[in-house]
Structure formats: structure tokens, C-alpha cells
Amino acid sequence: MSHVLRTARSVYVVGASEYGPVLQHWGDPERWPRIPSTRRASFETAADVAPLEFAAGGTRHTQTAELLVQGPANGVDGALLQLRSMDGDEHALHVSLVDERTGVEVDLHWRTAPDHDVVERWAVVRSTRHEVALPRAFGAGWNMPVGPGARVSELVGTWSREFSPVEVDLPAGQLRLGSRQGITSHEYAPVVALRSRNGETEAYGVALVWSGSWRMQVDAVPFREVVRVSAGVDDETTVIALAPGEEFETPHLLGTWSPSGTAGLARAWHAYQRQVLLRPVGPPPVVYNSWYATGFDVRVDHQLALADVAADLGAEVFVVDDGWFVGRTSDRAGLGDWHVDPEKFPDGLEPLVTGVLERGMRFGLWIEPESVNPDSDLYRAHPDWVYRAGDRPLTTMRNQYVLDLGRPEVKAWAAATLRRLLTRYPITYLKWDMNRAVTDGGRPGDPHSREWSVAHTRAYHRLLDLLRDEFPHVTVEACAGGGGRVDNAVLARCDVVWPSDETGPRDRLAIQHGFLSVYPPSVMSSWVTDEPDRLDTAPTSLEFRFVVAMAGVLGIGADVLAWDAKTRDRARELVARYRELRPVLLGGEVTRHGAPGDPWCAVQYALADRIVALVWARPDAGGVRLRLAGLQPGATYRLHDGRTVTGATLAVSGLDVPFALAPDCDVVVVDRVPADG
Ligand code: GLA
Numbered sequence: 001m002s003h004v005l006r007t008a009r010s011v012y013v014v015g016a017s018e019y020g021p022v023l024q025h026w027g028d029p030e031r032w033p034r035i036p037s038t039r040r041a042s043f044e045t046a047a048d049v050a051p052l053e054f055a056a057g058g059t060r061h062t063q064t065a066e067l068l069v070q071g072p073a074n075g076v077d078g079a080l081l082q083l084r085s086m087d088g089d090e091h092a093l094h095v096s097l098v099d100e101r102t103g104v105e106v107d108l109h110w111r112t113a114p115d116h117d118v119v120e121r122w123a124v125v126r127s128t129r130h131e132v133a134l135p136r137a138f139g140a141g142w143n144m145p146v147g148p149g150a151r152v153s154e155l156v157g158t159w160s161r162e163f164s165p166v167e168v169d170l171p172a173g174q175l176r177l178g179s180r181q182g183i184t185s186h187e188y189a190p191v192v193a194l195r196s197r198n199g200e201t202e203a204y205g206v207a208l209v210w211s212g213s214w215r216m217q218v219d220a221v222p223f224r225e226v227v228r229v230s231a232g233v234d235d236e237t238t239v240i241a242l243a244p245g246e247e248f249e250t251p252h253l254l255g256t257w258s259p260s261g262t263a264g265l266a267r268a269w270h271a272y273q274r275q276v277l278l279r280p281v282g283p284p285p286v287v288y289n290s291w292y293a294t295g296f297d298v299r300v301d302h303q304l305a306l307a308d309v310a311a312d313l314g315a316e317v318f319v320v321d322d323g324w325f326v327g328r329t330s331d332r333a334g335l336g337d338w339h340v341d342p343e344k345f346p347d348g349l350e351p352l353v354t355g356v357l358e359r360g361m362r363f364g365l366w367i368e369p370e371s372v373n374p375d376s377d378l379y380r381a382h383p384d385w386v387y388r389a390g391d392r393p394l395t396t397m398r399n400q401y402v403l404d405l406g407r408p409e410v411k412a413w414a415a416a417t418l419r420r421l422l423t424r425y426p427i428t429y430l431k432w433d434m435n436r437a438v439t440d441g442g443r444p445g446d447p448h449s450r451e452w453s454v455a456h457t458r459a460y461h462r463l464l465d466l467l468r469d470e471f472p473h474v475t476v477e478a479c480a481g482g483g484g485r486v487d488n489a490v491l492a493r494c495d496v497v498w499p500s501d502e503t504g505p506r507d508r509l510a511i512q513h514g515f516l517s518v519y520p521p522s523v524m525s526s527w528v529t530d531e532p533d534r535l536d537t538a539p540t541s542l543e544f545r546f547v548v549a550m551a552g553v554l555g556i557g558a559d560v561l562a563w564d565a566k567t568r569d570r571a572r573e574l575v576a577r578y579r580e581l582r583p584v585l586l587g588g589e590v591t592r593h594g595a596p597g598d599p600w601c602a603v604q605y606a607l608a609d610r611i612v613a614l615v616w617a618r619p620d621a622g623g624v625r626l627r628l629a630g631l632q633p634g635a636t637y638r639l640h641d642g643r644t645v646t647g648a649t650l651a652v653s654g655l656d657v658p659f660a661l662a663p664d665c666d667v668v669v670v671d672r673v674p675a676d677g
Helices: 261-277 300-313 350-358 377-381 408-424 449-470 505-515 542-550 565-587 647-653
Strands: 002-006 011-017 020-027 067-070 082-089 092-099 104-111 118-127 132-144 150-156 164-170 173-179 191-195 203-209 214-220 227-233 240-242 247-249 252-258 287-289 317-320 362-367 427-432 475-478 525-528 553-556 589-593 600-607 610-617 636-638 644-646 665-673
Touching (some): 002 082, 002 092, 020 252, 118 240, 191 227, 191 261, 203 227, 203 261, 240 247, 240 449, 300 565, 317 427, 505 542, 542 553
Parallel strands (some): 287 317
Antiparallel strands (some): 002 011, 067 132, 092 104, 104 118, 118 247, 118 252, 150 164, 214 227, 589 600, 600 610, 610 665, 636 644
């Protein structure tokens, strides 16, 4: 028996076995079936060699499992899951598994759609009779016929160096990535790509839809042709407790297949995120954010002076970052007291808000609702609201503690704070930050405290849902000290993300290049800031910095009051150019050319009849000939200089980049001429 799930370009075929569903094929509809059967040696059980779509320890014995169960009343850990039912259609599959002896049940879900290539999967684990603990409850096992072994692509980093691509050659063994921080983390993005080690271009991607502590594991069993990826909430720091009758729905996972390598995976992820995750609103606005210009020194007159220039340059929203609330003169105090500082704003926030609106921009505000400084009225009133590991001393990072958002009263306070601010002031842009990892996770006296990260993450998601439901006109930007919380669950609830605190243009280019391999330009917030950058000190032209920011959602974070008239004129032109090309830059199909470490690199955006290429070059690059992707051989294209050529010619000759904008960067537009024109 086979159940065929269809996506836009692939099929995902699931068969039945005694121990549950097995993968029969995933990929090209013309090359089915692809999953080879593994010969069983006397050291293995049938369940250990089968490409099970979800396995429990106790069903499998010698190989890894997605589910570990402790404490069923028969005194035997694990679950012997057996298939109970399987039904669905070509875009959904539901499978029910049960361990009759212990009453542990698992419902598995698959979902696809005809207009993208992503398969969505998750599991619901239920204990019907006994109290059990789940030290691991991953959402799915993905079987990929790339083995033996695999080439695994990851996005890794640290603060200010997020989204660096890394490729691991994994001949055999396990590779485990994740976060124990309560947030997604700067270190690893919850997404991997797998290809065969022999260089085939066919590729598979798996992503976890979760914003808290997580774990993803790639398991390449020696000599097996199927390599397995599974993921879920972190199995090192989290244990799920289920009382009789309780159930746990795992975070969802996404899987995608492409015949054309990691570039094809990027297109598949972008299409899914644009069509399914992101809400269908217009493009995010051009931001002016005052953080890099003013730090904590927020003054009304100064902000209004900045707003004057920002509006003149073409900014569409003016965002006041950290430093606007009571007691916030440095990072040592004030977090938690979300009231306008009467010393900085003697007449309230209104003069600034009104001034910004009068200048034709929207008004935005920064907030960090999950954190509190010990030096704050909130902490003095509710010292019990922060995470605590028993009687261990609390740790501060950036002088702050983390609020236990999973507690109903804390979540209610955060919701009330958001509602108060968004109702009181005409705020239409909110930057939600989170500036530390959770190191003291735990709730004294609460036996479920090993689930704090799950409760926290769900509360965070519910608060973002509240913003969408009650304040749909507010654009929400997600941030966690830069790119510490970027994932598909955030993309489903926010409009933009801040990928990194690093804005130095060359470093930023590298961060963005990695970012775009998974996430789309329409969420990639990017600001032009001043030189020299703290980390990336190499000088570049103003144009270079602008073109880097144009690769996503352009913003300005510079001290524009210090810009001379010539710089402002040029900046105004570049913002206007960005706004004109924005539909293609944010909505177009992305192709990355070269890498930021090369003498030159480019990102191409293609939408309808237009291709826009952003190109960056080192001084020693020499001439740049760009081979645009996706040209139609028989079509005619009009180049930047007015010449027309056929797609076939352009594909062979390449496009000579004129560097008309600046010696180190360019923006090139190529239009397909309508057949009758
Ligand atoms: C974090 C963010 C920055 C800025 C500061 C404010 O570091 O990533 O963009 O908002 O906090 O404290």
C-alpha cells in the first residue's frame, strides 16, 4: 500500500509497515521508487532497518528514535508502536500509532500543497493511561536517499557573524545542532541541507519551525543509503511530562527536495515562506532607526532633527530604538518599566510621535518584553517572575534577567504592556528584541520546570499572534541581539527580522548571502550605517553600503545629521531607486552568484519581465561578466544601456557589468521585451 502526497514538483510516497509508516520515495515524480531496501543482518530488527517515518525507542532498538518514553506503568521504558490507521488525500496524511500495552499513542501528520515544494510534518504524543516522561519528543524522521553518508550544509555563527554557510562531509555518524538558550541562537540556524557525497545536485532540506531551545540530528548509519534527519525541542534540556490523558504537539518540521542543489532549495524555501508563512501585506517600509546614531541618548529635539533628514531621504517609518523608557540611560537599568521616561520626554511621547507623523513617516518603537533589569521597578515588585534554577545565584547577561513568560501572570502582564503602548500611541512598527540567553531556566517548586523553554516559546508565539490579531496594522520586526531568533516560526508571525547587529558592509554581505540561502529578501532588514564599523573597518563607498542594504528591506541607521549635502543627495537618489525596484527586490526569485569572499559576487532578483542584479566587487576584481539565471533563450532582453539581445546570446556572452553606480558596486536592470513589442 502506498500513499502519494504531491507538491508542486515532487512526490512524497509513504507506505505501511507493522511498526508504522515507511518512506517509499521522496523527490522526482518520474524516478519512483527511490528508497532502497536495506538488507537485514542478524544484529538488527526489521524496525531498525526500515525507513520509518517516526520511530520510538522500544520499537527501534539499535538505531536512533524520534520518541523516548520513560515510566509507563509496566516498568519498561520505551514504546512498542504499531500502526492503527492511515488515511488522507494527495495533500494530507494522518497516521495513528499505538502501544496497546501502555496506552501511549502517537498521531502523525503530513501536509503539502500544489503550489510549493514543502512537506510539513508534526506529531502529537498522548499518554492515555499513565504518567510518563518524554526526554525526547521530536516531530518527524526524514529519510533521504543520499547515502552512504552525506554532505550537510548548515548556517552557523555567533553574535555579529550569523548565517555563515558551512559544509560538513559526514561519511558516517551523527551530527547534532541546536540551542540550549531558550532562543533559536546565533550559533546554528534550525535548518540543514543534505546532498550525496558524490556530488549529485539533488538536494534535500529540513527546517524546524520553532523559536526556543531545539535539537536537530543528522544520522548517517555506516553503509546505509538512507540518511535520517530528525528534530524537535531540545532533548538535552527539556523533558516533557504527560499526565494520563495529556498530549504534546511537537513543533512542526518542514522538508523540501530540489533537483538543483542548494540554490534550488533556497527557491523552494522562499516560495513556501512567501506563500504560506508571511502574511500578504505590502512590502515592509524603509526604516530610519536611531540606535546607531544615538545609543541610549534619546532626546526629543535630537530625534526630531534626525527625523527631518530621514523623511527628506525617503524613510517611511521612524523607529526609536532602546533608551526611551523610564530609567534607561544605559543597559544597566530600566528593562521592564515600559513607560515613557519623563526626564527625556517631559511632555510625553506625543511631541515626538506627532513630529514624526507630520514629517510623513510612520512611528515605531523598540521593546524587549521578555527581559528585566534587576534595577527596575518591575523586578523590585516581582522578583519571583524571573527564571531561577533552584537556590543557585542568578546570572546576569547584559545586566538583565529573563522573565518566565510561561507563567500566566507574566504573559498577561506582557500582553497588557503591548496593548497599553499600542493603544495609547499611534505606533505602527514594533521592534521586538531579546538580548540574552536563558541560563537559569527553571521554576522553583514546579515539577514541570524542565518544560520552561516550551512554555516560554509558546507564550512568545501567542504574544506575536496577539499583535497580528489585535494590531494588524503594526509591522513587527523580530530581533534577538541581531539574528539570535530567526526561524520559520518567527517568519510566520513577524514581518521582518534583524539578521545581525553587524552592519559593516563587507561582513554584512557575507551574513546576508547565508541568510538568503534559506530566508527571503522581503524579511531581511538591512541598514546603511556609518563608517568605520566596529568590526568591519575596510572602507567602502556610500553606494556599496546602500546596495548591500537594498538586497533586502532597506533601512538607514546612520547619524544622518553628520552627512553633508552631497551625501544626502546621493542617499536620497539611492532610496528612490530602491523604492522603484522594491517589488522585484523583495518579491523576485533570488539567485546568488559567487560568494562574498570572491573578487565579486552578486544577487539576482527576477520577477515577471524584469531582472535586477546587485553586484559588489573588490578593487582588484577586474571586469565582471555576470551570467544571469533563468533567461529564456528565444526571448529578447533590453539591457541597461538600451541594447537588445536574445536570451540565448546573453546566456553565452554574459552581462558586462558597467559599474556605472560606483567602482565597487552596481545595480543592473534587464527587461524582457514583450513578444509583440
Ligand atoms: C540589540 C539589537 C540592537 C539594538 C540594541 C538595543 O543589540 O540587536 O539592534 O536594538 O539591542 O539595546
